Amino acid sequence: MPCTETATVFLRNFINNEFQGNSATYIESFNPSTGKVHVRVPESTAQDVNEAVRAASEAFIKWSQLPIRDRAKYLLKIADLLEVRLEEFAQAESTDQGKPVWLAQSVDIPRAVTNFRQFAEAVPHIMEKSTYQGEFEALSYTRREPIGVAALISPWNLPLYLLTFKIAPAIICGNTVVCKPSEMTSLTAYMLCDVLLEAGLPKGVVNMVFGSGKKAGEHLVTHPDVSLISFTGSTVVGKRISELAAPQMKRLSLELGGKNAGIVFGDVDIDQVIPVLMRSCFINQGEVCLCTSRLFVQNTIFQPFLQKFISSARNLKVGPPGEKSTFLGALISRTHWDKVSHYVNIAGQEGGTIRCGFSVDSLDLPEGFEKGYYFPPTVITDLLDTSTCMQEEIFGPVVCIVPFETEEEVIGRANQVPYGLCASVWARDVSVIHRVANELKVGTVWCNCWMVRSLDMPFGGTKGSGRGREGIHESLHFYTELKTVCVKI
Numbered sequence: 001m002p003c004t005e006t007a008t009v010f011l012r013n014f015i016n017n018e019f020q021g022n023s024a025t026y027i028e029s030f031n032p033s034t035g036k037v038h039v040r041v042p043e044s045t046a047q048d049v050n051e052a053v054r055a056a057s058e059a060f061i062k063w064s065q066l067p068i069r070d071r072a073k074y075l076l077k078i079a080d081l082l083e084v085r086l087e088e089f090a091q092a093e094s095t096d097q098g099k100p101v102w103l104a105q106s107v108d109i110p111r112a113v114t115n116f117r118q119f120a121e122a123v124p125h126i127m128e129k130s131t132y133q134g135e136f137e138a139l140s141y142t143r144r145e146p147i148g149v150a151a152l153i154s155p156w157n158l159p160l161y162l163l164t165f166k167i168a169p170a171i172i173c174g175n176t177v178v179c180k181p182s183e184m185t186s187l188t189a190y191m192l193c194d195v196l197l198e199a200g201l202p203k204g205v206v207n208m209v210f211g212s213g214k215k216a217g218e219h220l221v222t223h224p225d226v227s228l229i230s231f232t233g234s235t236v237v238g239k240r241i242s243e244l245a246a247p248q249m250k251r252l253s254l255e256l257g258g259k260n261a262g263i264v265f266g267d268v269d270i271d272q273v274i275p276v277l278m279r280s281c282f283i284n285q286g287e288v289c290l291c292t293s294r295l296f297v298q299n300t301i302f303q304p305f306l307q308k309f310i311s312s313a314r315n316l317k318v319g320p321p322g323e324k325s326t327f328l329g330a331l332i333s334r335t336h337w338d339k340v341s342h343y344v345n346i347a348g349q350e351g352g353t354i355r356c357g358f359s360v361d362s363l364d365l366p367e368g369f370e371k372g373y374y375f376p377p378t379v380i381t382d383l384l385d386t387s388t389c390m391q392e393e394i395f396g397p398v399v400c401i402v403p404f405e406t407e408e409e410v411i412g413r414a415n416q417v418p419y420g421l422c423a424s425v426w427a428r429d430v431s432v433i434h435r436v437a438n439e440l441k442v443g444t445v446w447c448n449c450w451m452v453r454s455l456d457m458p459f460g461g462t463k464g465s466g467r468g469r470e471g472i473h474e475s476l477h478f479y480t481e482l483k484t485v486c487v488k489i
């Protein structure tokens with residue numbers, strides 16, 4: 001597929017349903033597949049943030065009073081309009097992020113549609129509950145009340161998918177929002193503003209302020225009129241936001257990094273398991289917080305498993321995101337490419353054996369894509385559990401594979417990291433699955449599957465992977481204040 005040049009897009013903030021004027025300063029955003037600048041993102045200032053928060057505060061008065069079923073109609077309309085433009089959004093997400101187009105078409109954008117649709121359909125049914133207390137001759141009921149202006153800060157790996165997972169629950173509950181998408185992938189958030197306008201969403205309900213975390217992000221987090229913050233990103237930034245938010249006691253949801261284990265027991269059918277593990281280790285170039293980066297394989301099958309895993313990884317095609325056969329597109333940035341390769345080099349220094357991928361296999365890229373940030377699926381063995389690559393989040397297509405002997409042993413080893421986002425367990429013996437799942441200190445355990453998601457189920461992490469959960473019920477709790485009213489009869 002030829003590399004096609006397109007003009008650079010200049011983004012503008014979206015406040016009170018109006019696209020704002022030019023910014024004094026722009027951040028360059030690169031097309032990872034070619035290494036060329038394709039979007040310029042406004043470096044928003046404190047003044048921009050103040051205007052957006054003011055717009056959201058003013059809009060809150062009416063929006064929070066609107067009956068929830070009327071709010072739901074807007075979300076359903078947004079979902080329909082987004083669905084009509086699925087192809088256009090998928091192309092843009094791929095160009096902006098580096099992921100294969102087929103992945104954006106089948107996962108990212110459909111999930112953004114689902115976010116609006118499912119919160120609109122489910123939340124109105126579960127807002128309130130009541131109970132009659134016979135012994136006191138009283139009727140008690142609860143009201144879930146919207147809180148105010150929410151700051152929604154999202155990362156670059158699943159740009160629209162994760163941002164809409166915050167916008168939809170926040171606004172269906174009656175809050176208004178100011179979003180700050182990642183400065184590296186702001187394009188589809190910008191395009192979403194058009195959809196919001198077309199859906200007729202009242203002004204000020206959703207505002208979009210683009211720019212860096214240090215400037216726009218921190219202004220937003222510390223703004224006194226922002227009552228709640230929903231953040232998805234790295235653990236380092238999550239800690240920083242916690243510190244900034246604490247003095248004002250803002251409500252905080254943190255979805256952070258991971259160092260997820262896959263545990264493969266000796267009774268599995270290797271040929272069935274490996275294709276799913278390929279996805280869990282390498283989908284979206286390994287840039288999914290849920291990707292498996294440590295694989296514990298029982299010693300009875302370690303050698304045949306390793307051989308098949310390596311040959312499957314070598315068969316995954318790395319290349320231009322627009323090609324249907326591409327499994328891994330490009331990493332998000334040159335800086336991230338440097339970080340991932342640095343980790344592989346450290347693994348070599350710490351006694352690891354690089355079985356395939358970076359520094360072992362070469363990439364064959366077509367003309368025009370040579371400067372893209374492509375990285376081959378990389379498999380490392382012979383590392384200690386305490387080694388850097390077994391402990392720190394790499395967030396790229398790199399997996400460390402180590403053997404284990406017993407169930408008890410592997411549980412302890414899998415838990416020995418500062419993160420606790422998710423894990424997967426692969427076994428035929430159901431008792432083993434339940435015992436191991438119960439002992440793992442993570443937010444989600446997938447058993448004989450990976451990343452099968454229902455919005456009805458809570459999502460989030462333990463330890464350094466975050467605080468709080470997202471999902472139909474959990475987001476409803478986060479985005480509302482619960483009040484009990486007791487009436488004597």
Ligand code: NAD
Nearest residue numbers: 154155156181182213217218233234237255256257258289
């Ligand atoms: P990041 O923390 O660098 O940035 C995330 C967002 O925070 C961006 O919009 C950024 O501009 C903003 N930001 C940065 N510094 C800020 C500050 N001081 N104040 C306010 N905002 C600030 O993360 P990233 O590199 O964009 O994303 C990758 C990370 O996100 C990985 O660690 C990954 O595991 C994590 N992640 C977690 C989940 C989850 O659900 N747990 C999902 C996706 C990604």
